[in-house]
Amino acid sequence: GENVEQHPSTLSVQEGDSAVIKCTYSDSASNYFPWYKQELGKRPQLIIDIRSNVGEKKDQRIAVTLNKTAKHFSLHITETQPEDSAVYFCAAIHTGRRALTFGSGTRLQVQP
Amino acid sequence: GAVVSQHPSRVICKSGTSVKIECRSLDFQATTMFWYRQFPKKSLMLMATSNEGSKATYEQGVEKDKFLINHASLTLSTLTVTSAHPEDSSFYICSARTGARDSPLHFGNGTRLTVT
Numbered sequence: 001g002e003n004v005e006q007h008p009s010t011l012s013v014q015e016g017d018s019a020v021i022k023c024t025y026s027d028s029a030s031n032y033f034p035w036y037k038q039e040l041g042k043r044p045q046l047i048i049d050i051r052s053n054v055g056e057k058k059d060q061r062i063a064v065t066l067n068k069t070a071k072h073f074s075l076h077i078t079e080t081q082p083e084d085s086a087v088y089f090c091a092a093i094h095t096g097r098r099a100l101t102f103g104s105g106t107r108l109q110v111q112p
Numbered sequence: 113g114a115v116v117s118q119h120p121s122r123v124i125c126k127s128g129t130s131v132k133i134e135c136r137s138l139d140f141q142a143t144t145m146f147w148y149r150q151f152p153k154k155s156l157m158l159m160a161t162s163n164e165g166s167k168a169t170y171e172q173g174v175e176k177d178k179f180l181i182n183h184a185s186l187t188l189s190t191l192t193v194t195s196a197h198p199e200d201s202s203f204y205i206c207s208a209r210t211g212a213r214d215s216p217l218h219f220g221n222g223t224r225l226t227v228t
Contacts, residue, residue, distance in 0.1 A: 043205060104154075105155050
């Protein structure tokens with residue numbers, strides 16, 4: 001089945017700096033890659049997603065890149081703010097299944 | 113946007129009792145819902161896929177007799193933790209997809225179960 005690895009597990013940045021979180025996946029047939037933000041005790045919220053026919057997608061301060069050949073995708077957050085502090089999960093959909101496989105999560109802390 | 117409602121948000125029960133968690137899709141029909149479990153500071157682990165009108169599909173290592181799933185309608189799936197033990201204490205989250213396989217997955221608010 002699909003295996004998603006995520007790095008780093010924790011990331012601390014200064015307010016205003018950029019943050020990058022990287023994920024790799026194992027199944028070359030996976031074609032949908034969402035990113036979720038989860039605040040403590042709350043549900044994961046979809047923040048951005050990308051499909052395999054696109055190499056990059058941007059939404060204001062958030063961008064995601066996908067390298068299908070290398071089977072990795074990354075989340076980029078620019079001009080970080082304290083409210084960006086949360087746990088971020090990457091995920092991939094295995095085309096033989098219907099459920100997402102999640103990465104292990106990255107705890108992002110933005111220092112004011 | 114799509115809303116998934118999950119109840120209760122918190123539940124405390126004694127060992128040996130059963131707890132039912134409900135997951136509802138409020139503004140869309142979900143033929144498939146997914147149940148995840150999340151331990152503190154850990155990732156979301158898929159427990160089972162709930163299929164409307166048929167049996168759930170359980171992931172390897174998940175006891176189907178302990179985690180009973182019923183998906184009797186297009187808007188409701190339930191997870192019952194039977195004969196709960198302290199090690200079942202966890203955050204349980206349901207989710208559903210509004211459309212195709214590559215459409216976004218929407219999560220319920222989650223249920224924090226504590227078994228004493």
